[in-house]
Amino acid sequence: KCIFVLADKQSKEKCDILRAVGAEVVVCPTAVEPDDPRSYYSVSKRLAKETPNSWYVNQYDNPSNAKAHYESTGPEIWKQTDGKITHFVVGVGTGGTISGVGKYLKEQNPNIKVWGIDTYGSVFKKYHETGIFDEKEIYPYVTEGIGEDILPKNVNFDIIDGFTKVTDKDGAVYTQRLAKEEGMFLGNSAGSAIKGVLQLKEHFTKDDVVVVLFHDHGSRYVGKMFNDDWMRKQGYIE
Known part of the structure; x- marks a missing residue:
């Protein structure tokens, strides 16, 4: 249950x-x-x-979250790129994926760069750059699955090289573009992730192997990012 x-x-x-x-x-x-x-x-x-006899998952602070990605997702990426990966780019919410994968990859090759995708209204980017938890950064945002108004214990800032922030509008528009142009029916955070990759392009060379991880499936957003009436109401499309 x-x-x-x-x-x-x-x-x-x-x-x-x-x-x-x-x-x-x-x-x-x-x-x-x-x-x-x-x-x-x-x-x-x-x-x-x-609730009697219940277990509180607490995905933000439960170390099993990052450990699962350290033991499975990280080795999978390393193996599938034949160890040639140079950059790992992923949305950050609970921090489990970026921290677990990033730790594993940097143990294999410390030169691998780990980039987090953040959103406006979240505290991650400023905290990573300044060490300041700025409550003025916090406000409600539309993007689902990334960004936080807290600092989860699963976010290991030490292994993250940097963050880039993506707007709600760009995240939604690029979620649609991934489906229409690439045939990839993915979640809202995937749009933010691919827009973040484009924002970071000056950090990459033609010989780099950049892995971007998409977390979610488009079926969860049929009434939102994949609904043009909703997109128009938000002011995201004409």
Whole structure:
């Protein structure tokens, strides 16, 4: 029996798919402080305490998150590129992927560069560059799956070489472009990731092997990024 706690900005399809396979879904407001009792962080902790014999996954701070990517995703990328990878680019949310993969890759070759894709409204980029957790950076954003208003323990800033921020509009537009131009039906964070790669292009040479990881599937965004009426309402397309 699973209870999923998520913010109200997450797509309706995510909730519908979870309920379709028997999960309980609890939706919480996005625009509240992380320590607000109504936030999805607080509600998930409370439900874990109130539910007998339950386990609180805590994907933000549970070290098994990064460890899974260290033991599986990292070796897979290293093997499939024959150790030729020079850059790893990926969206950062809980931090598990970038930290686990980045740690493994840098152990194989310390010269590999690890770049995180962040979004506007998130604290990651400024914190990485200055060490300052700036609450003025925090505001609600549309992009799903990347960026945070907290510092998850799974984000290992020491192995990240840099961040680039992608706007909500660019993330949505490039999610559509990946489907229409490349035939890749992917999630919202994939659009942000490929736009981030393009923003970072001056860091790459023609001989580099750049791996960008896409986290999600387009079926979760049919009512949003793949719906032109929604895109027009957001002001993302004419």
